[in-house]
Amino acid sequence: MSALVPIEYLLSERPLVVRRRVKWGECDPAGVVYTATFADYVISAAELFYGALLGTTPQRAKSEQGFGTPSKALSFEFIRSLRPDDEFDMTVRVVDVRQRTYVLDVIATTPQGEAVFNARLTPVCVARPERRSIDIPPAFRQALLDYQRDGGGPLTLATSQEDAS
Numbered sequence: 001m002s003a004l005v006p007i008e009y010l011l012s013e014r015p016l017v018v019r020r021r022v023k024w025g026e027c028d029p030a031g032v033v034y035t036a037t038f039a040d041y042v043i044s045a046a047e048l049f050y051g052a053l054l055g056t057t058p059q060r061a062k063s064e065q066g067f068g069t070p071s072k073a074l075s076f077e078f079i080r081s082l083r084p085d086d087e088f089d090m091t092v093r094v095v096d097v098r099q100r101t102y103v104l105d106v107i108a109t110t111p112q113g114e115a116v117f118n119a120r121l122t123p124v125c126v127a128r129p130e131r132r133s134i135d136i137p138p139a140f141r142q143a144l145l146d147y148q149r150d151g152g153g154p155l156t157l158a159t160s161q162e163d164a165s
Contacts, residue, residue: 008044013052015152016092018045019111024084039074042106042119045090049104053143064130065137069123071133072101079115088116095150100125100133102144105154 011017015122050058050069063069088108094127095103101124106117125136138146 009050010052013087014147014150016045016049016050016052018048018090018092020023020044020088022084022086027084031083033083038045038058038076038078038117038119041090041108042074042121043071045106046104046121046123047090049092053141053147065140066128067125067134067137067140068128068131069125071121072124073120073122076119077118079117082116083094087111092152093154094144094152094153095120097136097141097144097148099135102136 006021008018008020011019013020020041022033026033028034048057050061054061086112091107091109092103093107095105101122102155104121104123106119106121110116123135123142126132127134
């Protein structure tokens with residue numbers, strides 16, 4: 001692959017799939033991605049998801065609708081390590097839409113389909129100025145439900161070889 005390929009780009013919007021290439025600076029001296037960097041990957045995929053879902057930049061769209069989406073919970077299952085220049089794909093799935101929160105699964109695989117990690121992100125909608133939780137705004141709720149219905153709903157997560165035996 002050419003060195004001019006971007007670090008991160010969309011492969012599809014429904015479901016949203018982001019291809020990412022690991023940068024050298026994201027790795028520890030042993031040459032594997034720092035654990036904390038995986039959170040950055042997931043938040044970046046979520047931001048791209050919001051942009052595709054809302055049709056504009058994510059922070060602008062949320063500001064116009066008067067809400068923010070800080071994380072309430074984030075969990076991971078690490079299946080294999082990543083090294084500099086490795087490419088991986090992250091697929092965003094809407095698992096659940098609740099009153100004030102929603103649940104996204106970010107399923108990461110190699111371009112060949114091998115499992116890399118699974119993450120579950122639960123944002124909570126807040127009124128930005130007051131930083132208090134609010135119901136998911138109706139237009140955003142509908143966008144989440146439409147995405148879920150149109151092929152971006154939950155799937156069985158990829159698992160490690162250990163789990164398969």
